[in-house]
Amino acid sequence: xxxxxxxxxxxxxxxxxxxxxxxxxxxxxxxxxxxxxxxxxxxxxxxxxxxxxxxxxxxxxxxxxxxxxxxxxxxxxxxxxxxxxxxxxxxxxxxxxxxxxxxxxxxxxxxxxxxxxxxxxxxxxxxxxxxxxxxxxxxxxxxxxxxxxxxxxxxxxxxxxxxxxxxxxxxxxxxxxxxxxxxxxxxxxxxxxxxxxxxxxxxxxxxxxxx
Amino acid sequence: xxxxxxxxxxxxxxxxxxxxxxxxxxxxxxxxxxxxxxxxxxxxxxxxxxxxxxxxxxxxxxxxxxxxxxxxxxxxxxxxxxxxxxxxx
Numbered sequence: 001x002x003x004x005x006x007x008x009x010x011x012x013x014x015x016x017x018x019x020x021x022x023x024x025x026x027x028x029x030x031x032x033x034x035x036x037x038x039x040x041x042x043x044x045x046x047x048x049x050x051x052x053x054x055x056x057x058x059x060x061x062x063x064x065x066x067x068x069x070x071x072x073x074x075x076x077x078x079x080x081x082x083x084x085x086x087x088x089x090x091x092x093x094x095x096x097x098x099x100x101x102x103x104x105x106x107x108x109x110x111x112x113x114x115x116x117x118x119x120x121x122x123x124x125x126x127x128x129x130x131x132x133x134x135x136x137x138x139x140x141x142x143x144x145x146x147x148x149x150x151x152x153x154x155x156x157x158x159x160x161x162x163x164x165x166x167x168x169x170x171x172x173x174x175x176x177x178x179x180x181x182x183x184x185x186x187x188x189x190x191x192x193x194x195x196x197x198x199x200x201x202x203x204x205x206x207x208x209x210x211x
Numbered sequence: 212x213x214x215x216x217x218x219x220x221x222x223x224x225x226x227x228x229x230x231x232x233x234x235x236x237x238x239x240x241x242x243x244x245x246x247x248x249x250x251x252x253x254x255x256x257x258x259x260x261x262x263x264x265x266x267x268x269x270x271x272x273x274x275x276x277x278x279x280x281x282x283x284x285x286x287x288x289x290x291x292x293x294x295x296x297x298x299x300x
Contacts, residue, residue, distance in 0.1 A: 100243070117229050144231065144285055145274065164283040166270075171227045171263055171288035172246045 056129070063094055064126040064176055065197035068208075069190045071103070072181045078105075085176065089126065096125040104167060105178045106204070111158050113151065113204030114167045114175040115143040121169040123176050127202060134203065144168060154205040167204075177204040185211055212238045215266060216297035217289060225253035228293045236300040237268035240286055248290065262291040272300050 010016055024032070038044045067089055071078040080088040085101035101123060104112035116122065117140045122130040133139050143150050147164050151157070158164065167175050179201035185193060188211060200206030219234035227249050243265060247258035266289045271281025 117231075118227060144229075146279065147270075147283060148280060160280070164280065166283070166285040168229065168285060168287040170229060171249065171290070173243065173265070173288055 056124070059125060059128040061127045061197075061199035061202060062194070063128075064123070064199075064202045065194040066190075067092065067094070067103075067126065067176070068178050068197045068202065069194035071105075071178050072185075072193055073190050078178075081178070094126060096123075099123065099125050100173050101126070102167075102173050102175050103178055104165070104175055104204075106180045108180070109162060110165055111151075111156075111162050111204065112165045112167060112175075112177050113143060113147055114169060114177060115140055116169040117141065117144055118170055121174060123174040126176055127199060131199070151205065154200065156205065156207060177202050179206075179208040182208050182210050212299075214238055214297045214299050215264075215289075215294040217266070218293050218295055220293070222250075224250065226250055228289055229287065231273065232266075232268065232287055232289070235268055235273050236297045237266040237272065240265040240267040243288065246290075248292075263288055264291065264294065265289075266294070 035049070039046060067081070070092065071081050077088060077092075080091075081103045082105060085103040086096060086099060088103075089096050089101060104114075106112055116134075120130055120135040122134060124130070139150065144166055147166050148158065151164070169175055179197065181193070182196060185196065188196075192211070196209040196211060198206050198209060201208045214236055215238070216236045217228060217232045217234060221233070241264070243263040245260035246263045248261045249258070251258035265286050267284050267286045269281060270278050270283045270285060273285060274281075
C-alpha cells in the first residue's frame with residue numbers, strides 16, 4: 001500500500017490529518033481566557049499546567065494491573081483492597097489523590113462491569129484516560145439496559161449461573177474491577193501476572209488474558 | 212435489607228440521580244459516608260455534606276420482569292435526600 005497514490009494518503013502511505021484551522025469554539029475560547037487569567041494572576045504557570053498534563057498522560061492501566069496482580073498473590077492485600085481500595089492502593093505507593101475507590105472482585109458467581117451513565121467517571125489515577133467508547137452514548141445507555149448483550153460484543157459471554165452486577169458511577173466513588181485470576185497461572189510471578197491484566201478486564205468488559 | 216425508593220422528583224439543574232432510576236426500589240448495599248451535595252457544588256454554592264449510599268436494584272425492578280436476566284443487578288450512588296423508605300417491590 002505505501003506506493004498507492006490516493007488523495008487521502010501522504011507519499012509515505014499515511015493518511016493525511018486535516019489541518020485543525022476551524023475557528024475556536026465558545027468553550028475553547030473560555031478555557032484559554034481562564035488559563036491566561038490564572039497565569040496572569042500568578043495562581044498557576046504554563047510549566048505547572050504542562051507538568052500536570054504530562055502526569056495525566058503518564059498514567060496507564062499498568063498501574064491498575066499491578067494492583068490486581070498483587071491482589072491475586074497476597075491474600076492480606078486482597079482483603080485490604082476489598083475493604084478500602086483507596087487506602088490499599090495509596091499504601092502501595094500510587095498517587096490516587098482524593099479518589100474514593102471501590103474494588104469489585106469478579107468470581108465464578110459474579111461478574112462486575114462499570115459504567116458512568118451521567119458522564120465519564122473513571123479511575124484515571126489507576127487506569128489513565130478512559131477509552132473513547134467508555135464515554136459514548138451507546139456504551140453508557142446500553143450497559144445499564146442490556147449488560148450481557150454489551151459484554152457479548154466485547155467477547156465476554158457469561159453462563160446463566162453468573163450474576164452480572166452493573167455499577168453506575170453516579171457520584172463520588174470510582175470503581176476498579178479485579179478480574180478473576182486465569183487458571184494455569186499458579187507458577188507465574190506477580191510481574192508476569194500483571195501482564196495478563198488488561199484495561200478492559202479492570203472495567204469489566206474483558207477478562208484477564210490467558211498465559 | 213432496607214428497601215428504599217428513589218424519589219420520582221424532576222428538579223431542574225445539575226443532579227446526579229439518573230432518570231432511569233427515579234421511582235425505582237432497591238436496597239442499601241452500603242453507606243459511603245457524607246459528601247458535599249453536588250447539586251449545590253455545581254453552582255459554587257456552600258454545599259452541606261449529605262449521606263451517600265450505594266443502592267442495589269434488580270434489573271427486573273428497573274426495566275420490568277421481561278428484561279433478559281431480571282436478577283442481574285445495578286448499583287448506583289444515590290444521595291440521602293433522593294431516597295425514601297419503601298416496601299419490597
